[in-house]
Amino acid sequence: MKVLIVEDNRELASGISDFLNGEKYICELAYDFESAREKLALFTYDCILLDIMLPDGNGLELLKLIRKENISSGVLIISAKDALDDKVNGLEGGADDYVTKPFHLPELHARLRAIYRRKKLEGSNLITFNEIVLNTDTVEALVNNTLLDVTRKEFDLLLYFIVNKNRVLSKQSIASHLWGDYTDSLANFDFVYQHVKNLRKKISALQGVDYIETVYGLGYKFNTSKT
Template identity: 65%
Template sequence: MKILLVEDHPELAKSIASYLTQEHYICEVAPTFDEAREKLALFTYDCVLLDIMLPDGNGISLLKLLRKDGVESSVIIISAQNALDFKLTGLSEGADDYITKPFPLPELHARIKAIMRRRSVHKNNIITFQDITADLESLECRVNGKLLNLTRKETNLLLYFINNKGRMLTRQAIAAHLWGDYTDNLDSVDFVYQHVKNLRKKITDAGGKDYISTVYGFGYKLNAADS
């Protein structure tokens, strides 16, 4: 699961991101309104943890923009503002939950899990692409019904390709999706090549077709036609 934490307090952001990473989430941090909006325009997140008071804007305004743009990510407002009108405003604008600072990190984790469980009840957990199926709840991926033995990163990579089928994905975008903000300080993202290579091999070894084409010098694309 991929989470965007919109929080301008460095120590709190570091604490939350570290905790969620230990719980096996991919957690990216955006300390400002503008950076959060940019990330949300480029990437897909399962859940957004949204502070109300940001240095260059208001979290409620960002929430309105998300819902206006049709972004379906779950949203949990995290704020020091405990007034009832703040909570009602956030929930009426499309937030899924509201938690007041300070809060125990296990409580935040429990709320994230509860929201994602509720969401899974109301949507089809199976996504498909040609002869490939993926269960979003169990994270099992199959080719013509045959289970693929994928690592967590390979599973996330395959889901990322399916959700962006037909779009060219750069190596930088893939690295940022799989590893979050940790890729900012890397000199090279050539390691993406090996993960894509392993995923392609496991799909074809299971009898599937190779739908992942290489866009030389840029990245990769999932196409319906054979590569």
């Protein structure tokens, strides 16, 4: 999962990022309204952790922008405020959940996972497409009922393809989603090609259909019409 943490308390933001990185999440940080707005204009995220009180604006205004621009990211509001009207305004404004500081990081993690399941995985931890089954809780993949020997990055790559099936995904977007926004400045994305190649080879070895096709000059697509 790729998460944008919008929090002006750098120590807290760093602590959240370190914890989620330990859970194999990709985290990007924004310490104010404007930098968050810029990141949202350039990159995509599965979930956004959004503080209400920012030094140059209000998190609820950023939430309005997120929904106005039809950004599909899940939004979890984090705030020191415990006022009922803040919760109501946040949830009615389109936030998916709300947590009040101080909070326990495992609880934050659980809320993020729940949002991701609802928004991206239709509420389930099991993602099934024909002979392929992914379990996001155990981080295991099956092909034709046989365990697929994949790395964490390969698992995340396959999940990213299935969640975005039939959409052309550029190498740059794949790199950004799985390795972070810093990859935007890289000269090439040969490492993406290698990961895709390895994943396709492993699926084929278990007699799975090679749904991943190369769209020359653009990137890759998980083509559900293949049989």
